[in-house]
Amino acid sequence: MVPRFVKYIVKRGIILLLTVIAAVYITIFIANMGGYVDEIVKSDLYLSISQSVRQNPTYKALNDTQVEELINAIFTNELKRIGFDKPFIYRSFAYLRDALSLNLGRALFLSSDSGSRNVRIIIFERLPNTVLLFTTMQLLLFLIGLFGGLFLSRRYGSFLDRLSVLLAPLSSLPGWFYGIFLILIFASFLRLLPYGGMVDVPPPTDKWGYALSVLRHMILPVMSWLIAYTFIGVYARRTFFLMFSSEDYVELAKAKGLPESLIQRRYILRPTLPPIITDFSLTLISSWMGAIITETIFNWPGIGSLFYIASIIFDSPILVGLVVIYAYLLAITVFTLDFIYAILDPRIRSGGI
Amino acid sequence: MSSFKQNFKILLIYKSALIGLITILALTGISMYTVFSIPYDEAIKLWRAGEQYWLDNPRNAIPSWINVFSSKKSPETIIFDTQRPQHGVSKAIVQVSDRFTRIKIEFLLNYEYEDFPSELNLFLKSNYNKSSPQLSVHWVKPNGEDIILNSFLIYKEDTYYISNDDRLASELKSMISKKINGTIGYDAPIAVLLFASEDASIINPSTVNVMRGEYKLWIDGIAFEANVNLDAKLVVYGKVFGWAGTDHLRRDLGIALLWGMPIALSFGVVASVSIALIQMFIGALSAWFGGRIDSLIQRITEVFMILPFLPILIMISTFYKFNIWILLIIIIALSIFGVGVKNYRAMFLQIKEFPYVEAARAYGAGNFRILTHYLMPKVIPIVIPSIVLSVADFVFLEAVLAILGLGDPLTPTWGKIIYDAYSNGALYKGLYHWVLEPSFMLAFTSLSFAMLGFALDKIFNPKLREM
Numbered sequence: 001m002v003p004r005f006v007k008y009i010v011k012r013g014i015i016l017l018l019t020v021i022a023a024v025y026i027t028i029f030i031a032n033m034g035g036y037v038d039e040i041v042k043s044d045l046y047l048s049i050s051q052s053v054r055q056n057p058t059y060k061a062l063n064d065t066q067v068e069e070l071i072n073a074i075f076t077n078e079l080k081r082i083g084f085d086k087p088f089i090y091r092s093f094a095y096l097r098d099a100l101s102l103n104l105g106r107a108l109f110l111s112s113d114s115g116s117r118n119v120r121i122i123i124f125e126r127l128p129n130t131v132l133l134f135t136t137m138q139l140l141l142f143l144i145g146l147f148g149g150l151f152l153s154r155r156y157g158s159f160l161d162r163l164s165v166l167l168a169p170l171s172s173l174p175g176w177f178y179g180i181f182l183i184l185i186f187a188s189f190l191r192l193l194p195y196g197g198m199v200d201v202p203p204p205t206d207k208w209g210y211a212l213s214v215l216r217h218m219i220l221p222v223m224s225w226l227i228a229y230t231f232i233g234v235y236a237r238r239t240f241f242l243m244f245s246s247e248d249y250v251e252l253a254k255a256k257g258l259p260e261s262l263i264q265r266r267y268i269l270r271p272t273l274p275p276i277i278t279d280f281s282l283t284l285i286s287s288w289m290g291a292i293i294t295e296t297i298f299n300w301p302g303i304g305s306l307f308y309i310a311s312i313i314f315d316s317p318i319l320v321g322l323v324v325i326y327a328y329l330l331a332i333t334v335f336t337l338d339f340i341y342a343i344l345d346p347r348i349r350s351g352g353i
Numbered sequence: 354m355s356s357f358k359q360n361f362k363i364l365l366i367y368k369s370a371l372i373g374l375i376t377i378l379a380l381t382g383i384s385m386y387t388v389f390s391i392p393y394d395e396a397i398k399l400w401r402a403g404e405q406y407w408l409d410n411p412r413n414a415i416p417s418w419i420n421v422f423s424s425k426k427s428p429e430t431i432i433f434d435t436q437r438p439q440h441g442v443s444k445a446i447v448q449v450s451d452r453f454t455r456i457k458i459e460f461l462l463n464y465e466y467e468d469f470p471s472e473l474n475l476f477l478k479s480n481y482n483k484s485s486p487q488l489s490v491h492w493v494k495p496n497g498e499d500i501i502l503n504s505f506l507i508y509k510e511d512t513y514y515i516s517n518d519d520r521l522a523s524e525l526k527s528m529i530s531k532k533i534n535g536t537i538g539y540d541a542p543i544a545v546l547l548f549a550s551e552d553a554s555i556i557n558p559s560t561v562n563v564m565r566g567e568y569k570l571w572i573d574g575i576a577f578e579a580n581v582n583l584d585a586k587l588v589v590y591g592k593v594f595g596w597a598g599t600d601h602l603r604r605d606l607g608i609a610l611l612w613g614m615p616i617a618l619s620f621g622v623v624a625s626v627s628i629a630l631i632q633m634f635i636g637a638l639s640a641w642f643g644g645r646i647d648s649l650i651q652r653i654t655e656v657f658m659i660l661p662f663l664p665i666l667i668m669i670s671t672f673y674k675f676n677i678w679i680l681l682i683i684i685i686a687l688s689i690f691g692v693g694v695k696n697y698r699a700m701f702l703q704i705k706e707f708p709y710v711e712a713a714r715a716y717g718a719g720n721f722r723i724l725t726h727y728l729m730p731k732v733i734p735i736v737i738p739s740i741v742l743s744v745a746d747f748v749f750l751e752a753v754l755a756i757l758g759l760g761d762p763l764t765p766t767w768g769k770i771i772y773d774a775y776s777n778g779a780l781y782k783g784l785y786h787w788v789l790e791p792s793f794m795l796a797f798t799s800l801s802f803a804m805l806g807f808a809l810d811k812i813f814n815p816k817l818r819e820m
Contacts, residue, residue, distance in 0.1 A: 015655070019652065019656050019659055022656040023660045026656070027665070027668075030672070169369070169807050170803075172745040172746075172799045172800060172803030173749070177796070180771070180788060184785065188783070188785075195780075292757070293753050297756075307667070311664075311671045314671070323661060327660070
């Protein structure tokens with residue numbers, strides 16, 4: 001029993017790792033944009049070398065051509081040192097190794113609030129903001145969807161049920177889109193809530209004031225996603241539960257006269273929970289990365305808006321770094337879920353699959 | 354085919370589907386009209402021509418139909434042109450000697466609006482040879498008072514931006530202040546100073562009101578040679594324009610709203626249909642052949658699932674600045690190995706075992722024939738609802754790229770309008786129409802597809818219909 005289980009887990013782990021490697025390599029290739037970034041790096045390097053040479057009093061005595069030669073010599077040396085004398089394809093593997101070991105290097109242009117150019121510091125400074133906002137949203141959506149769905153599946157055909165079916169198409173409009181209207185109404189017209197940002201400027205000094213200010217700034221983005229995705233969430237869960245509640249074993253449980261709450265807990269919720277949990281965790285992780293436009297519209301200082309800014313100014317190390325961290329997060333989540341299900345699912349446990 | 358007809362009949366029973374279908378048809382009709390009446394090249398030219406092309410339009414004007422609903426009527430743009438004879442325009446050129454020509458141009462303006470115009474410009478054109486004519490521009494208010502706005506020499510093609518004349522502004526201000534024995538403390542624009550009632554109300558920006566009646570702008574000119582002609586065009590810019598209003602570059606938003614429609618529709622439909630078909634084909638390949646092909650396709654799919662779609666797309670579109678149609682191809686290319694492949698594969702794994710497929714194989718149908726004639730047609734009806742539903746997603750995807758400023762730089766789209774509005778602070782300045790119009794178009798389009806899609810879902814998935 002144990003070897004089969006271990007074999008399955010190891011195999012999944014290796015496949016996931018290879019997947020991450022391939023995904024990161026593709027990203028590196030795109031992020032280099034056909035050599036353009038190399039040119040930026042080179043011209044940056046040349047500029048800094050020529051400045052340092054020209055400002056160095058030791059070289060004051062040299063004439064122009066000698067200075068030029070000196071700069072060029074240092075420049076070629078430096079290129080060799082950072083590996084720029086080789087074609088991109090060689091360097092891409094070095095980049096891949098660095099990226100995978102989370103040695104993300106230094107940003108080309110951006111710096112963190114604390115002034116660091118280290119990509120990892122820049123990203124981890126902003127990641128908590130994104131996690132805070134989007135985990136709140138997704139948790140709310142998940143809970144409303146789950147309990148709303150259960151509730152409606154019990155009251156199938158009622159007024160509320162038909163209302164949820166009627167309102168489901170509203171979810172074809174994305175969250176940020178409702179965000180525009182919310183800003184228009186609550187910030188621009190009523191002037192009740194801030195236009196965007198995460199905290200008042202200047203930020204409140206005491207802890208409670210700070211938390212309250214962040215909470216105030218979270219209202220509109222959270223509301224926009226709730227408006228956009230509540231109806232479809234409830235509708236989808238309700239349909240899902242309805243399909244399961246017509247299964248034979250549920251009918252049997254009803255026939256046995258088991259209490260309603262027990263049927264829901266043991267016969268409907270339990271078998272449907274694994275796909276729901278998978279769905280939730282994957283949606284949660286991808287919302288951290290996919291919410292670029294929501295963060296941009298609400299000016300939320302998370303990794304989505306960081307990605308946007310970095311892509312506008314061609315800061316490739318940050319772009320690659322974000323994708324790497326995202327790929328790792330997703331892969332770890334998938335692996336963890338695989339692991340848990342492998343333990344829980346008797347079919348995998350005994351090697352049926 | 355009969356089942357299709359039957360399904361269509363059921364479709365008409367659902368009111369939401371009917372509404373969705375009618376809206377989509379209407380949108381398609383308007384798109385066709387737009388494409389034929391304003392050719393693509395011309396639309397781009399109109400949209401990118403720059404401010405010179407639109408000089409007769411007011412800036413940031415609201416749509417004119419708002420006047421119907423508001424109690425305070427906003428002014429329309431009034432244009433007087435000596436080259437186009439109309440009531441209130443007169444021009445007299447008198448040959449004084451062979452060295453002098455006197456020119457007098459008069460515009461009579463009957464101003465009955467309750468709100469001030471937004472700007473005034475005077476466009477001048479003259480055909481002199483050597484020495485430029487000297488003009489003085491006069492303004493006569495309804496109470497008969499004559500003010501000289503400015504005197505200057507002109508070029509052959511010249512414009513007197515009356516609203517931008519700072520010297521005139523301060524002069525008018527001190528003149529009026531003296532008359533009413535008070536000071537105008539705020540930064541009153543020239544359009545207000547020229548048209549305001551000169552009493553105590555002018556001191557406060559909230560009480561200042563229009564002096565209604567007949568205004569006159571007249572030009573007294575002397576040219577220093579014979580046979581000189583002068584044409585003038587006075588534009589008194591209003592605050593409303595057309596059915597859609599204008600933006601910060603005086604462009605007619607109507608053009609972009611109209612052209613956004615065929616672009617959004619074709620973008621959404623092409624993307625969703627082709628992605629669904631290609632994913633379906635790959636899923637069928639994977640399920641039908643199995644073995645190495647299957648596992649290769651599955652691994653590629655997993656790689657693409659781990660890549661964040663929108664960030665990668667944003668990266669590509671900032672780095673390579675593609676136009677909208679190449680962007681569409683890239684979106685399709687990035688999506689063909691999406692999560693859909695896995696779903697289709699699961700469906701085909703079941704269908705593959707059906708007896709009719711077995712039968713096809715028995716009489717010798719080739720692999721390709723089985724894929725395209727036996728497997729895929731079985732799945733298409735089931736996925737039509739999701740194809741229709743995903744049209745909305747791609748319409749919004751284009752808008753997202755445009756709003757981030759990454760879309761096609763040339764083509765006018767709805768997302769582009771929202772982007773312009775945002776980057777010019779439309780919401781802070783209260784220019785709500787600028788954001789609301791394209792937003793409503795987006796919402797309208799995707800809601801109609803969503804309503805149709807949800808109804809189709811119930812029809813094609815009978816298990817849902819029972820519920």
